[in-house]
Amino acid sequence: MEDKIKHLEFAQGIINRMGQNSFIIKGWTVTLISALFALAAKDTNQKFILVAYFPTIIFWLLDSYFLYQERLFRKVYTHISKQKIIDFSLATKDFDEGLSDWASVAFSKTILLFYGCIIATLLTVMFIIN
Numbered sequence: 071m072e073d074k075i076k077h078l079e080f081a082q083g084i085i086n087r088m089g090q091n092s093f094i095i096k097g098w099t100v101t102l103i104s105a106l107f108a109l110a111a112k113d114t115n116q117k118f119i120l121v122a123y124f125p126t127i128i129f130w131l132l133d134s135y136f137l138y139q140e141r142l143f144r145k146v147y148t149h150i151s152k153q154k155i156i157d158f159s160l161a162t163k164d165f166d167e168g169l170s171d172w173a174s175v176a177f178s179k180t181i182l183l184f185y186g187c188i189i190a191t192l193l194t195v196m197f198i199i200n
Contacts, residue, residue: 081147081160088140092133096184099129103188104185119196126192130185134176141175142166191193 102125110118144197150156175181 071124072182073137073158074150074153075173077150077156077158077181080158081143081150084108085140085143085147086158088136088143092140095133095136098131099126099188102129103192110195110199116196116199119192119199122192126185130176130181133185134172134181137178137181138172138175141171 103122106118106122110116110122139162142162142165144159146160146162149165
Protein backbone atom coordinates (compact mmCIF):
# COMPACT_ATOMS: atom_id res chain seq x y z
CA MET A 71 0.00 0.00 0.00
CA GLU A 72 2.89 2.36 0.73
CA ASP A 73 4.24 1.83 -2.81
CA LYS A 74 0.85 2.71 -4.27
CA ILE A 75 0.66 5.93 -2.26
CA LYS A 76 4.17 6.91 -3.37
CA HIS A 77 3.29 6.16 -7.00
CA LEU A 78 0.14 8.29 -6.71
CA GLU A 79 2.25 11.10 -5.20
CA PHE A 80 4.57 10.98 -8.22
CA ALA A 81 1.64 11.31 -10.60
CA GLN A 82 0.05 14.08 -8.50
CA GLY A 83 3.34 15.99 -8.53
CA ILE A 84 3.37 15.94 -12.33
CA ILE A 85 -0.28 17.02 -12.47
CA ASN A 86 0.51 19.94 -10.16
CA ARG A 87 3.49 21.00 -12.30
CA MET A 88 1.42 20.95 -15.48
CA GLY A 89 -1.25 23.10 -13.84
CA GLN A 90 1.41 25.50 -12.56
CA ASN A 91 2.98 25.71 -16.03
CA SER A 92 -0.40 26.57 -17.52
CA PHE A 93 -0.89 29.31 -14.94
CA ILE A 94 2.56 30.76 -15.64
CA ILE A 95 1.92 30.74 -19.40
CA LYS A 96 -1.29 32.73 -18.88
CA GLY A 97 0.64 35.25 -16.78
CA TRP A 98 3.33 35.62 -19.41
CA THR A 99 0.68 36.09 -22.09
CA VAL A 100 -1.01 38.93 -20.23
CA THR A 101 2.34 40.55 -19.38
CA LEU A 102 3.72 40.38 -22.90
CA ILE A 103 0.53 41.56 -24.57
CA SER A 104 0.26 44.44 -22.09
CA ALA A 105 3.84 45.48 -22.88
CA LEU A 106 3.11 45.39 -26.60
CA PHE A 107 -0.04 47.47 -26.02
CA ALA A 108 2.06 50.03 -24.14
CA LEU A 109 4.55 50.19 -27.01
CA ALA A 110 1.75 50.52 -29.55
CA ALA A 111 0.11 53.33 -27.56
CA LYS A 112 3.40 55.13 -27.04
CA ASP A 113 4.32 55.23 -30.71
CA THR A 114 0.79 54.83 -32.10
CA ASN A 115 2.25 52.07 -34.21
CA GLN A 116 -0.02 49.27 -35.40
CA LYS A 117 2.97 46.96 -36.00
CA PHE A 118 3.23 46.25 -32.27
CA ILE A 119 -0.37 45.06 -32.25
CA LEU A 120 0.32 42.81 -35.23
CA VAL A 121 3.37 41.39 -33.43
CA ALA A 122 1.15 40.60 -30.42
CA TYR A 123 -0.79 37.98 -32.40
CA PHE A 124 2.26 35.73 -32.71
CA PRO A 125 3.00 35.23 -28.98
CA THR A 126 -0.72 34.97 -28.25
CA ILE A 127 -1.09 32.03 -30.62
CA ILE A 128 2.17 30.41 -29.48
CA PHE A 129 1.19 30.73 -25.81
CA TRP A 130 -2.29 29.40 -26.64
CA LEU A 131 -0.74 26.28 -28.18
CA LEU A 132 1.75 25.87 -25.34
CA ASP A 133 -0.92 26.33 -22.67
CA SER A 134 -3.10 23.78 -24.45
CA TYR A 135 -0.18 21.35 -24.50
CA PHE A 136 0.36 21.64 -20.75
CA LEU A 137 -3.34 21.20 -20.03
CA TYR A 138 -3.44 18.21 -22.40
CA GLN A 139 -0.52 16.65 -20.53
CA GLU A 140 -2.32 17.33 -17.26
CA ARG A 141 -5.37 15.45 -18.60
CA LEU A 142 -3.18 12.51 -19.60
CA PHE A 143 -1.60 12.34 -16.16
CA ARG A 144 -5.02 12.51 -14.52
CA LYS A 145 -5.88 9.39 -16.53
CA VAL A 146 -2.61 7.81 -15.38
CA TYR A 147 -3.49 8.72 -11.78
CA THR A 148 -6.88 7.04 -12.13
CA HIS A 149 -5.22 3.98 -13.65
CA ILE A 150 -2.70 3.81 -10.80
CA SER A 151 -5.45 4.06 -8.19
CA LYS A 152 -7.11 0.95 -9.67
CA GLN A 153 -3.90 -1.12 -9.95
CA LYS A 154 -3.15 -3.95 -7.59
CA ILE A 155 0.49 -4.43 -8.65
CA ILE A 156 2.59 -1.26 -8.64
CA ASP A 157 5.21 -0.93 -11.40
CA PHE A 158 5.93 2.81 -10.93
CA SER A 159 5.20 3.50 -14.59
CA LEU A 160 4.03 6.99 -15.50
CA ALA A 161 3.72 6.31 -19.24
CA THR A 162 0.89 8.17 -20.94
CA LYS A 163 0.99 6.42 -24.32
CA ASP A 164 -1.92 4.11 -23.46
CA PHE A 165 -4.12 7.13 -22.73
CA ASP A 166 -3.00 9.40 -25.56
CA GLU A 167 -5.81 9.85 -28.07
CA GLY A 168 -3.77 12.07 -30.37
CA LEU A 169 -4.39 15.38 -32.05
CA SER A 170 -8.17 15.35 -31.67
CA ASP A 171 -7.91 15.14 -27.88
CA TRP A 172 -5.29 17.90 -27.83
CA ALA A 173 -7.51 20.05 -30.05
CA SER A 174 -10.43 19.51 -27.69
CA VAL A 175 -8.26 21.00 -24.94
CA ALA A 176 -7.15 23.91 -27.15
CA PHE A 177 -10.77 24.77 -27.95
CA SER A 178 -12.25 24.04 -24.53
CA LYS A 179 -14.50 26.74 -23.08
CA THR A 180 -12.01 28.16 -20.59
CA ILE A 181 -9.01 28.26 -22.91
CA LEU A 182 -11.05 29.60 -25.80
CA LEU A 183 -12.56 32.28 -23.57
CA PHE A 184 -9.16 33.40 -22.22
CA TYR A 185 -7.29 33.54 -25.53
CA GLY A 186 -10.39 34.55 -27.49
CA CYS A 187 -10.74 37.64 -25.29
CA ILE A 188 -7.10 38.52 -25.88
CA ILE A 189 -7.47 38.17 -29.65
CA ALA A 190 -10.74 40.14 -29.58
CA THR A 191 -8.95 42.88 -27.62
CA LEU A 192 -6.10 42.87 -30.14
CA LEU A 193 -8.59 43.24 -32.99
CA THR A 194 -10.40 46.06 -31.20
CA VAL A 195 -7.20 47.97 -30.44
CA MET A 196 -5.98 47.45 -33.98
CA PHE A 197 -9.15 49.03 -35.37
CA ILE A 198 -9.03 51.87 -32.85
CA ILE A 199 -5.45 52.73 -33.83
CA ASN A 200 -6.49 52.93 -37.48
